[in-house]
Amino acid sequence: MRELSVDHLHGVKYLKKTDVDLIFDTALNFKEVINRPIKKVPTLRDITIANLFFENSTRTKISFELAQKRLGADVINFSSSSSSVNKGESLIDTVNNILAMKVDMIVLRHPNPGSSILLSKHTESCIINAGDGTHEHPTQALLDSFSLFEKFGSLKGKNILIVGDILHSRVALSNLYLLNLLGANIKISCPFSLVPKDIEKLNASVEPDIYKALRWCDAVNVLRVQRERMIKSYFPNNREYSMLFGLDVKKISSIKKDILILHPGPINRGVEITSDIVESNNSIILEQVENGVAIRMAIMYLLASKLNFSINE
Amino acid sequence: MPKKILLDSKKINLILSRLVYELIENHKDFQDTVLIGLQPRGIYLFNEILKVFKAHHPNIKIKSGILDFTFFRDDFRRSEKTLSANSTKINFTVENKRIVFIDDVLFTGRSIKAAMSAIDSYGRPKSIELLVLIDRRFKREIPIEANYYGTKIDTFKGDKVKVVWDDKPINNKVFIES
Numbered sequence: 001m002r003e004l005s006v007d008h009l010h011g012v013k014y015l016k017k018t019d020v021d022l023i024f025d026t027a028l029n030f031k032e033v034i035n036r037p038i039k040k041v042p043t044l045r046d047i048t049i050a051n052l053f054f055e056n057s058t059r060t061k062i063s064f065e066l067a068q069k070r071l072g073a074d075v076i077n078f079s080s081s082s083s084s085v086n087k088g089e090s091l092i093d094t095v096n097n098i099l100a101m102k103v104d105m106i107v108l109r110h111p112n113p114g115s116s117i118l119l120s121k122h123t124e125s126c127i128i129n130a131g132d133g134t135h136e137h138p139t140q141a142l143l144d145s146f147s148l149f150e151k152f153g154s155l156k157g158k159n160i161l162i163v164g165d166i167l168h169s170r171v172a173l174s175n176l177y178l179l180n181l182l183g184a185n186i187k188i189s190c191p192f193s194l195v196p197k198d199i200e201k202l203n204a205s206v207e208p209d210i211y212k213a214l215r216w217c218d219a220v221n222v223l224r225v226q227r228e229r230m231i232k233s234y235f236p237n238n239r240e241y242s243m244l245f246g247l248d249v250k251k252i253s254s255i256k257k258d259i260l261i262l263h264p265g266p267i268n269r270g271v272e273i274t275s276d277i278v279e280s281n282n283s284i285i286l287e288q289v290e291n292g293v294a295i296r297m298a299i300m301y302l303l304a305s306k307l308n309f310s311i312n313e
Numbered sequence: 314m315p316k317k318i319l320l321d322s323k324k325i326n327l328i329l330s331r332l333v334y335e336l337i338e339n340h341k342d343f344q345d346t347v348l349i350g351l352q353p354r355g356i357y358l359f360n361e362i363l364k365v366f367k368a369h370h371p372n373i374k375i376k377s378g379i380l381d382f383t384f385f386r387d388d389f390r391r392s393e394k395t396l397s398a399n400s401t402k403i404n405f406t407v408e409n410k411r412i413v414f415i416d417d418v419l420f421t422g423r424s425i426k427a428a429m430s431a432i433d434s435y436g437r438p439k440s441i442e443l444l445v446l447i448d449r450r451f452k453r454e455i456p457i458e459a460n461y462y463g464t465k466i467d468t469f470k471g472d473k474v475k476v477v478w479d480d481k482p483i484n485n486k487v488f489i490e491s
Contacts, residue, residue, distance in 0.1 A: 028400070029400065033384065036434040036435060037435055042430070046390075309390035309391055
């Protein structure tokens with residue numbers, strides 16, 4: 001019997017290769033479950049999960065909630081915009097009030113890096129990081145690599161390119177950790193102003209020529225330009241960015257080979273990727289969405305199995 | 314721990330033939346019948362049953378699948394280790410079908426209860442039957458019985474019944490560890 005080495009999912013950084021293998025194997029089982037005529041299992045019927053979103057989210061929140069409902073869990077949703085946070089309540093007070101209602105697991109999205117780790121030190125619930133500022137977004141990276149794992153069988157030795165706003169992207173950081181763990185070769189391609197310092201420590205090399213980078217890779221993960229996190233201008237304008245780094249038919253057809261195209265969403269069509277590439281046969285963007293539910297079901301199932309069970313007599 | 318052989322390969326082969334004849338007697342042309350092997354251990358017996366059909370009754374077309382019921386088990390979070398799931402391969406619905414579950418050992422009955430819940434994900438079957446190689450009688454924790462069985466045995470709670478399916482069929486056997 002295998003089990004996760006961690007009690008919370010703060011980030012990919014804290015996972016071992018065996019954890020990822022277990023998550024992928026379990027996600028394969030859940031992918032079969034969500035394609036059955038009746039897509040629900042009762043496994044987490046005695047678990048209550050709170051989705052605490054202190055930052056906007058559409059797809060991640062829906063994906064988590066659907067995964068929780070498919071697992072039979074009870075779900076409560078919280079968003080900071082309609083809560084007492086606006087009245088000055090702290091994160092820990094807010095969460096402890098919610099936990100007093102007997103919540104077993106928390107899915108947390110928060111603008112501050114490290115918030116899920118902080119919270120786990122002040123509560124007894126299991127915490128899943130659904131994005132903490134510019135730090136990590138582990139479930140997104142896991143579903144990205146799971147989508148590639150389904151196509152390639154193994155990522156060992158595969159050439160994976162990440163294009164876009166690497167500097168502000170928690171998806172990029174989680175992906176860099178995970179691709180290293182899985183033995184992939186990694187390159188990034190973006191304006192030099194969006195390259196994080198010490199990127200080479202994550203075994204990623206920078207290729208500013210998008211044509212060269214695309215010719216090198218087996219799959220490309222296209223990331224959104226995160227204007228909302230930019231406190232200054234990192235490139236002149238969207239048009240120039242799109243010409244140099246945006247994926248379009250001209251660039252893709254020039255490489256004369258098939259590569260897989262991923263995008264975690266939300267997509268800014270016409271900026272980092274054009275509509276015809278999003279909808280092309282090489283795009284696995286919608287498969288990522290489906291795999292997101294399976295991966296999140298797997299993670300919550302595996303973490304919930306480590307929660308103590310007791311019936312008060 | 315002392316081991317006692319309950320069945321050798323010769324006896325197992327005789328039982329397999331008998332079980333297949335019993336199935337044919339009750340299901341005739343298998344028009345509406347589906348054989349479902351239960352993960353993880355029932356798959357071996359399931360494959361052996363299919364082999365007998367193919368070798369000795371090739372005219373009977375069998376519809377079959379493999380079911381994992383891990384996510385329907387009632388001991389989630391009650392055992393020390395994580396329950397690991399296995400693959401399910403059922404690419405059809407079972408609405409109005411006559412299901413035959415195939416498992417190696419019937420013990421407490423809880424696995425079969427979970428499997429009965431799990432199969433509902435594929436529709437409402439007309440009926441469900443159970444075929445097992447070994448029936449550890451008097452050890453049931455819920456009211457479930459086999460419709461077809463290889464042999465019934467009496468055991469103590471701590472006994473372990475092991476069914477060995479070897480690459481060489483001559484080495485197939487069932488033994489009990491006390």
